[in-house]
Amino acid sequence: MARSSIRKNPNMDLDKLLDKFEDYLQRKSLKLTSQRRKILEKILEMDKTHFTADDLVDEFRDERPRVSKATVYRTLSVLVEPGILEEHQFGDSHKVYELSEGRPHHDHLICTSCGSILEFYNEAMEALQDKVAVNHGFHPTHHSQKIYGLCATCWGKGVRS
Amino acid sequence: MARSSIRKNPNMDLDKLLDKFEDYLQRKSLKLTSQRRKILEKILEMDKTHFTADDLVDEFRDERPRVSKATVYRTLSVLVEPGILEEHQFGDSHKVYELSEGRPHHDHLICTSCGSILEFYNEAMEALQDKVAVNHGFHPTHHSQKIYGLCATCWGKGVRS
DNA sequence: GTTCGTGCAAAAACTTTGCATTATC
DNA sequence: GATAATGCAAAGTTTTTGCACGAAC
Numbered sequence: 001m002a003r004s005s006i007r008k009n010p011n012m013d014l015d016k017l018l019d020k021f022e023d024y025l026q027r028k029s030l031k032l033t034s035q036r037r038k039i040l041e042k043i044l045e046m047d048k049t050h051f052t053a054d055d056l057v058d059e060f061r062d063e064r065p066r067v068s069k070a071t072v073y074r075t076l077s078v079l080v081e082p083g084i085l086e087e088h089q090f091g092d093s094h095k096v097y098e099l100s101e102g103r104p105h106h107d108h109l110i111c112t113s114c115g116s117i118l119e120f121y122n123e124a125m126e127a128l129q130d131k132v133a134v135n136h137g138f139h140p141t142h143h144s145q146k147i148y149g150l151c152a153t154c155w156g157k158g159v160r161s
Numbered sequence: 162m163a164r165s166s167i168r169k170n171p172n173m174d175l176d177k178l179l180d181k182f183e184d185y186l187q188r189k190s191l192k193l194t195s196q197r198r199k200i201l202e203k204i205l206e207m208d209k210t211h212f213t214a215d216d217l218v219d220e221f222r223d224e225r226p227r228v229s230k231a232t233v234y235r236t237l238s239v240l241v242e243p244g245i246l247e248e249h250q251f252g253d254s255h256k257v258y259e260l261s262e263g264r265p266h267h268d269h270l271i272c273t274s275c276g277s278i279l280e281f282y283n284e285a286m287e288a289l290q291d292k293v294a295v296n297h298g299f300h301p302t303h304h305s306q307k308i309y310g311l312c313a314t315c316w317g318k319g320v321r322s
Numbered sequence: 323g324t325t326c327g328t329g330c331a332a333a334a335a336c337t338t339t340g341c342a343t344t345a346t347c
Numbered sequence: 348g349a350t351a352a353t354g355c356a357a358a359g360t361t362t363t364t365g366c367a368c369g370a371a372c
Binding site for chain 2: 089109111112118120122124128136137138140142143144145148149150151
C-alpha cells in the first residue's frame with residue numbers, strides 16, 4: 001500500500017510531515033520508530049482538527065501490533081517540540097492537540113454549550129498583542145487566546161447560558 | 162479580634178466580600194460555615210494575587226481546627242460561581258485562582274522563565290475580541306488571553322528561550 | 323553493538339466523591 | 348429538626364515513570 005493511499009486529509013501531506021519529523025529526530029539523535037510513524041499517520045487519518053491523547057489511544061485499541069498509551073503520550077510530546085503539533089488547554093482537564101505544521105497561526109472560539117471549536121485569525125489583534133507585551137517590558141514568544149461563548153447553532157437553539 | 166485587623170491587603174474589603182458571599186449563599190440555600198469564612202479570610206491574608214488550591218491547603222496545615230483539602234476544593238468552586246474568584250489554567254497542570262470581585266477585568270502576561278505573572282488591560286483589545294466573536298456568529302461570554310514570553314527581568318539576565 | 327524506544331504496570335499529581343458525623347439555618 | 352457541609356480516606360482522571368526487553372541506527 002502506497003503511503004499516499006491512506007491520506008484522508010488532502011490538505012496535509014504525510015510525506016512532508018514525515019520528512020520534517022525525520023529531520024528533527026535526526027538532529028536530536030532520536031529514532032524514527034514504526035510507532036512514531038503510525039501515530040503521525042493516524043493523526044492525519046482521524047481528520048479531527050482537535051484531538052486528545054486519549055482519542056489517539058482509542059484509535060489504536062483494536063490495532064495490532066498495539067501502540068501503547070505510554071508511547072502515545074511520549075510521542076505527542078516529541079511532535080510538539082519541532083512544532084508539528086500544537087498543544088492547547090481549553091478549560092477541560094485534558095490537553096488538546098492540533099496539527100500545526102503547514103497551517104497558519106490562529107486562535108480559538110470555544111462554544112461552552114456544545115464544545116465546538118472555531119478558529120480565527122485577526123491581523124490587528126496579533127499586532128496589538130505584541131504591542132501590549134512590549135509595553136510591559138515583555139518579550140513575547142507565543143500566546144493563547146480563547147474566546148468562550150455560544151456558537152451560532154447553540155444560540156439559535158435558544159441556549160442562553 | 163476585630164474582623165478588620167486581619168486584613169493584609171488594604172485594597173480588599175473582607176466584610177464586603179463576606180456580605181456578597183452570604184447573599185449568594187442565601188439565594189442558593191447554602192450555608193455560611195466557619196470553614197468557608199476562614200477560607201475567604203485566608204485568601205485575603207495570603208496577599209498572593211494568584212494561588213492554587215494547594216497553596217491554600219498548605220496555609221491550613223498547622224491551623225486548628227483544620228480545614229480539609231476536600232473543603233478547600235469544594236469552597237473554591239463555590240467562590241467561583243458568584244464571581245468572587247476567577248479560575249485560570251496557565252499551562253501548568255493545576256488551576257490557579259485569583260480574587261475577581263471588586264477588581265477590574267484584565268488578562269495576563271506569563272514569563273516562561275521565572276513564572277511571574279503580569280496583568281494587563283487594553284480597551285482596544287477587548288473591543289476587538291468582541292468584534293471577532295460576533296463576526297463569527299458567536300455570542301461571547303468571556304475570554305482568556307495569555308501572552309507567554311520573557312519578562313524584563315529574565316530578559317535582562319540574558320535568558321533567551 | 324550501542325543507544326534509544328516500547329510496553330506494561332505502577333505511581334504521580336491533582337481533583338472529586340461516598341459516607342458517617344457535625345454544623346447551620 | 349431538616350438540610351447542607353465537613354473530614355477522612357478512597358477512588359477518579361489524566362499524565363508520567365521505572366524497568367526489562369526489543370528495535371533502530
